Amino acid sequence: MNEEVNRHYKIKSLTILAKLFNKNCDCNEPSLVFLKVKNRDTVGRCSNCQKQVSITSKTPFDNFKLPLSYFSYILHDQILQYPKVVTSTEISRKLNLPYKTAYYLKRRIQVVTSLLNETLQKQLYNELEEYGNKNPIKLPKSGDLRPLIANKPVAVADSVVLYSSSLRANKHRSRRYKTGTSSIYLSNSLGGEQKGILVHTVGVNHGMTFYKSIPLNNQSYLLQDLNSKIPQAIPLFTDEGYTFIWDRPNHRMVNHSKKSSDHRYNLSRERWITKDGVSSNGAEARNNTLKQSFRSYHYISPKWSQLYLDEISFLGNLRYSEGLKKLLLDDTDVGLGDRDYSLTNYNRNTQNLKFFHYKPLSLEERRLEGSTNLINSLDEETLNKLPKSLRHAIEKNNHFWKNPGKTNWDNAKRRNEHKSNLIARKLWVLLEHRKWTSLEELIKISGYNRLEILFILKRWLAVGLIDMSRTNTRYIQLYKIYKKSWNLYYLVYSERQNELRENWRIYNKKLKLKSSRSKIVGGVRKYGN
Numbered sequence: 001m002n003e004e005v006n007r008h009y010k011i012k013s014l015t016i017l018a019k020l021f022n023k024n025c026d027c028n029e030p031s032l033v034f035l036k037v038k039n040r041d042t043v044g045r046c047s048n049c050q051k052q053v054s055i056t057s058k059t060p061f062d063n064f065k066l067p068l069s070y071f072s073y074i075l076h077d078q079i080l081q082y083p084k085v086v087t088s089t090e091i092s093r094k095l096n097l098p099y100k101t102a103y104y105l106k107r108r109i110q111v112v113t114s115l116l117n118e119t120l121q122k123q124l125y126n127e128l129e130e131y132g133n134k135n136p137i138k139l140p141k142s143g144d145l146r147p148l149i150a151n152k153p154v155a156v157a158d159s160v161v162l163y164s165s166s167l168r169a170n171k172h173r174s175r176r177y178k179t180g181t182s183s184i185y186l187s188n189s190l191g192g193e194q195k196g197i198l199v200h201t202v203g204v205n206h207g208m209t210f211y212k213s214i215p216l217n218n219q220s221y222l223l224q225d226l227n228s229k230i231p232q233a234i235p236l237f238t239d240e241g242y243t244f245i246w247d248r249p250n251h252r253m254v255n256h257s258k259k260s261s262d263h264r265y266n267l268s269r270e271r272w273i274t275k276d277g278v279s280s281n282g283a284e285a286r287n288n289t290l291k292q293s294f295r296s297y298h299y300i301s302p303k304w305s306q307l308y309l310d311e312i313s314f315l316g317n318l319r320y321s322e323g324l325k326k327l328l329l330d331d332t333d334v335g336l337g338d339r340d341y342s343l344t345n346y347n348r349n350t351q352n353l354k355f356f357h358y359k360p361l362s363l364e365e366r367r368l369e370g371s372t373n374l375i376n377s378l379d380e381e382t383l384n385k386l387p388k389s390l391r392h393a394i395e396k397n398n399h400f401w402k403n404p405g406k407t408n409w410d411n412a413k414r415r416n417e418h419k420s421n422l423i424a425r426k427l428w429v430l431l432e433h434r435k436w437t438s439l440e441e442l443i444k445i446s447g448y449n450r451l452e453i454l455f456i457l458k459r460w461l462a463v464g465l466i467d468m469s470r471t472n473t474r475y476i477q478l479y480k481i482y483k484k485s486w487n488l489y490y491l492v493y494s495e496r497q498n499e500l501r502e503n504w505r506i507y508n509k510k511l512k513l514k515s516s517r518s519k520i521v522g523g524v525r526k527y528g529n
Helices: 005-021 071-079 088-095 099-134 181-182 219-229 279-296 302-320 322-329 363-370 380-384 388-402 407-429 439-446 450-461 499-511
Strands: 042-044 051-056 155-162 199-204 211-216 236-239 253-256 436-439 466-472 479-485 513-517
Touching: 005 071, 005 322, 042 088, 042 155, 042 466, 051 466, 071 088, 071 099, 071 302, 071 322, 099 219, 099 302, 155 219, 181 211, 199 219, 199 279, 211 219, 219 236, 279 302, 302 322, 380 388, 407 439, 407 450, 436 439, 439 450, 439 479, 450 466, 450 479, 450 499
Parallel strands: 155 236, 236 253, 466 513
Antiparallel strands: 042 051, 155 199, 199 211, 436 479, 466 479
């Protein structure tokens, strides 16, 4: 790198750090100039009061011994090469540095991009939340959604596996877990160590996308990541791996394994885009880009996975942030526009490399995670405010999950309760608060049969979550459901033999019966006797 280019990128690096970390003096008219202090390139001097300010102190480039021009030069190169990644070997070759030196230079750049990506994530969440408050979106349960979501933000989510353990496990890949999780862990006989990387992708179509390294593909980790990035009012399209979501009214799913109704074909065309316009292709496309980009690394330890994911996420999101893009790419000194990207919260003592570590779960921790308990987390004051029947049902449910039996009957009951609570959460979302909904409409929208739904509704009616009415017509019994409560709680739905008679008595007592009379025309009933 010749002297002129070196000076250009050195000033660029100082400008970026000064803007991002708010480096300035305390005088009335601060104006920092660079490269004015002999042999101290990282120090800026105020042209007004002559005070000297260290640009790199309390930043990821504190105690940086290499020329500071390397930072902006490599960062500029990474932005231009995206989606291709710049590896430590490539940095070593371009700057004629030892591999270890290039490796630690890349680490410092990754810390900066991770901090910036976190800022972009918070700003996107705030913008989506503000949009949802100003423009409330309510998608219908069925029908074509494409005209309704045109020019509106639609979130997508999916998960993907990087670096399967099959090539690093000597044929000892774990088979104790379903889907992609089985590909990232070694067999339990070898200690169950995590070798691969499981990534959760969350983003907005035609917008920013963020990646999170997670240990298990279950409700706890996926829901926590979704809630931190996407407000509940924003439409969310996923595949059927997210059936546990019940508190997002605008959540829709696409079945990637849907069979074709035409006997000539095996799979349906609707497994990618449904007739209603539901598709998670936005997340699938970003997953494809991620897998292609990470081929250049050959392998990454799960310990550093989050740093690498934040880096490539930031490089992809930069095009949607005009002020930040101009600061990092343009030759002229520019501001950041009306958005604040300052990283003043950075603390070198607490946010060192250990702060960005991903800690894999041990075998024992995964076993504990696998045993999901459906316990209602309610304090005593909130519990006492609930109706007596609902309070007793919640206490019974919590007692069942806190004191699990070990017999085959208990294991089967737990499996049935997981299934019943999953169906209950999906049905609860379909019911509108303080409005009557017919059972036939609920069957059509949910896809469950009549007996499955009535089994759940009977329990809700007994504890006072809903009201139900039944109209006896000549050929069929018509049910209507009235949703009284805002919240749904975990309940025990299965019944013992000695509980059946009492539960049916409560059900028949609370069920509202309505008579149906046929119209009489000329003294004769219109539809016969």
